[in-house]
Amino acid sequence: MTRTVVITGANRGIGLEFARQYAAEGWRVYATCRQPERAMELSQLAAANPGLAVHPLDVSNAMQIRAFAAVLGNEPVDLLINNAGTYGPDGVRFGNTDETGWIDNFRTNVIGPMKMMEALADNVAASELRLIASLSSKMGSMADNGSGGAYIYRSGKAALNAVMKSAAIDLAPRGITAVVLHPGWVRTAMGGPNGEIDADTSARCMRELLARVTPDDAGSFFDIDGSIIPW
Numbered sequence: 197m198t199r200t201v202v203i204t205g206a207n208r209g210i211g212l213e214f215a216r217q218y219a220a221e222g223w224r225v226y227a228t229c230r231q232p233e234r235a236m237e238l239s240q241l242a243a244a245n246p247g248l249a250v251h252p253l254d255v256s257n258a259m260q261i262r263a264f265a266a267v268l269g270n271e272p273v274d275l276l277i278n279n280a281g282t283y284g285p286d287g288v289r290f291g292n293t294d295e296t297g298w299i300d301n302f303r304t305n306v307i308g309p310m311k312m313m314e315a316l317a318d319n320v321a322a323s324e325l326r327l328i329a330s331l332s333s334k335m336g337s338m339a340d341n342g343s344g345g346a347y348i349y350r351s352g353k354a355a356l357n358a359v360m361k362s363a364a365i366d367l368a369p370r371g372i373t374a375v376v377l378h379p380g381w382v383r384t385a386m387g388g389p390n391g392e393i394d395a396d397t398s399a400r401c402m403r404e405l406l407a408r409v410t411p412d413d414a415g416s417f418f419d420i421d422g423s424i425i426p427w
């Protein structure tokens with residue numbers, strides 16, 4: 197049976213790798229991104245894979261989320277990957293935190309995944325796998341915070357973790373398993389050139405992890421190696 201995945205932020209970085217790998221495995225891929233007309237690699241991938249379709253979607257835009265959900269209609273979605281994310285403004289330190297940048301970060305990193313889950317919950321519930329995964333970060337873990345700073349990114353990912361924990365509880369009765377993933381420190385535009393792994397490896401490890409997830413894992417915060425990250 198053909199599986200279906202919806203990926204946000206699929207035009208570059210980890211999201212593009214997810215799209216590439218799921219398409220290679222024969223999944224139907226809804227690869228969404230803010231500016232399809234500028235997503236050259238993704239367009240090439242779509243041209244080579246009839247099962248991969250590119251759709252415009254800014255996750256901070258509620259109207260675009262609703263429009264995308266309307267495109268899906270009643271189609272089952274086995275896996276929703278809330279991958280899109282932003283670090284927020286650079287150079288923010290204690291004493292100069294930026295309110296506008298903070299709110300923008302929350303729109304994309306926290307409210308976006310929530311609105312995606314609300315919009316697509318029926319599609320996921322109608323599928324075989326019934327999985328939702330959101331890409332968070334160890335930087336959202338209180339227990340892991342030994343270096344301070346990064347107020348905007350850390351608080352956004354911590355808030356996303358809280359959202360996912362509640363959604364995991366609320367969606368479990370519908371057979372949906374919602375989990376949180378840390379993708380590792382990945383060499384992308386966000387992770388920078390010193391990251392420990394490339395996007396290919398990160399996406400592959402997370403796919404393997406997602407293939408092993410069971411309903412008992414709902415609400416878990418997984419590291420790339422499958423271990424649990426403390427909140």
Ligand SMILES: NC(=O)c1ccc[n+]([C@@H]2O[C@H](COP(=O)([O-])OP(=O)(O)OC[C@H]3O[C@@H](n4cnc5c(N)ncnc54)[C@H](OP(=O)(O)O)[C@@H]3O)[C@@H](O)[C@H]2O)c1
Binds near residue numbers: 331386
């Ligand atoms: N790289 C790491 O080391 C690392 C570590 C921990 C967690 N993560 C998380 O992993 C996820 C993917 O990160 P990455 O390293 O692949 O980052 P990336 O290379 O910077 O890519 C970010 C992606 O998110 C998209 N995006 C940003 N805001 C969006 C919005 N409002 N609507 C839709 N798409 C939006 C970007 O699209 P545009 O091209 O339009 O900007 C881009 O496709 C993020 O959630 C990130 O926080 C990454």
